[in-house]
Amino acid sequence: MSQTTSPTARLMDGSALARRMVEDAAARTADLTARTGQAPCLATVLVGDDPASVTYVRMKRNRCAQAGIRSRHVALPAAISTAGLIGALRELSEDPGVHGILLQHPVGPHIDERAAFEAIAPEKDVDGVTAHSFAAMGLGMAGFASCTPGGILRLLDHYGVELAGKHAVVVGRSPILGRPAGMLLLGRDATVTYCHSRTAELTAHTREADVLIAAVGRARFLHGEQIKPGAVVIDAGYHPGNVGDVDFASAAGVASLITPVPGGVGPMTIATLLTQTVDAAARQLGAAG
Ligand code: NAP
Secondary structure: OOOOOOOOOEEOOHHHHHHHHHHHHHHHHHHHHHHHOOOOEEEEEEEOOOHHHHHHHHHHHHHHHHHOOEEEEEEEOOOOOHHHHHHHHHHHHHOOOOOEEEEOOOOOOOOOHHHHHOOOOHHHOOOOOOHHHHHHHHHOOOOOOOHHHHHHHHHHHHOOOOOOOOEEEEEOOOOOOHHHHHHHHHHOOOEEEEEOOOOOOHHHHHOOOOEEEEOOOOOOOEOHHHOOOOOEEEEOOOEOOOEOOEOHHHHHOOOOEEOOOOOOHHHHHHHHHHHHHHHHHHHHOOOOO
16 A cells, blocks of 8 residues: 655755855965964854853854854943943944954843944944845845845755745844845845734735745744745744744645754854854955955
C-alpha cells in the first residue's frame, strides 16, 4: 500500500551562509588592517542588563573577535536618561577609533529610542537604524541596511529565490524589521503587502504570499494552513526554547523553502552587522575598494 506523506520544505541554512560571510569579513579585515594599520572597530552599547540583550551583544562581540574586528563595549545603567544615552552615542560618533556603532534594542521604556538612534553618525550606522539609513533603503541608495532585513535578502538571493513580480507578505511593521524588510523587497520589484496588528483577515493575505516574512514577535503565530503551498517562508522571530514566529512543523509541510529557528535568520543578522562594520571601516580609513 502506498503511503502519502506531506512534502517537506527545504531548509534555508542561515548558519552555513553566515559562516561564509564571517570568513569573508575576516579576510577583508586582515587586508584592511595590513594596509591601514588599524583594525575595524565596532562599539556595542547596552542599556541595562536584560538577559536576552546581554546574550545578543555577547554573541555579536564574539563573532567580531572571530573575524579580527575589534569591539568596544559600553555598558550603561538601566536608569540612564535619553540625554545621557545620546551623549554617549555622540561621543562614539566623533571617536575616529570607532567605525561602527550598535545600540542594542530595546532600551528602557523611559528612553526615547528614536532620538537615541538618531545620535549615531550615519557613516557609523552599521546596524541600519537611523532615519538616514532608512531613507537610503527606501530610495535604493547606497547605505547600511537594517541588519535583519539585509540578512534576509542575502539568504533569499543565496537560495535563488526570484523576487521580481512575486507577492511578498510581511507580517510585522516594526522600524527595525518588518518595515525595512518590505522596503528592500519592494526595491527588488516584489509586490509587497504589510500586515500588522490591525490587519483584517490576516490569513487571506498570508495565503496569497509567494514569499512570507514572519516578523510578529509571537511564538508559533503563523501555521501551515495560513501558508500558500510552495511559498518561501522566512521566520525572523525568536523566542526562548528556540521557537520562531512560525509553527515550523505545520509550515514545513506546505512551504517549498523555510528558515529554521535557530540557524536561519539569526546568524545572518550578525553576519550582516560584521560585513557592514568592515564596509564602514574601509570607507572611514579611506581604503574602500
Ligand atoms: P515588534 O517591534 O514587537 O513588532 C511586531 C510587529 O508585529 C508589529 O508591527 C505588530 O503590529 C505586529 N503584530 C503583533 N501582533 C500581531 C497580530 N496579531 N497580527 C498581525 N501582526 C501583529 O517586534 P520586532 O522587533 O519587529 O521583532 C519581531 C520578531 O523578530 C521577534 O520575535 C523578535 O525576537 C525577532 N527578531 C529577531 C531578530 C534576529 O536577529 N533574528 C532581530 C530582531 C527581531 P503593530 O505595528 O500594529 O503593533
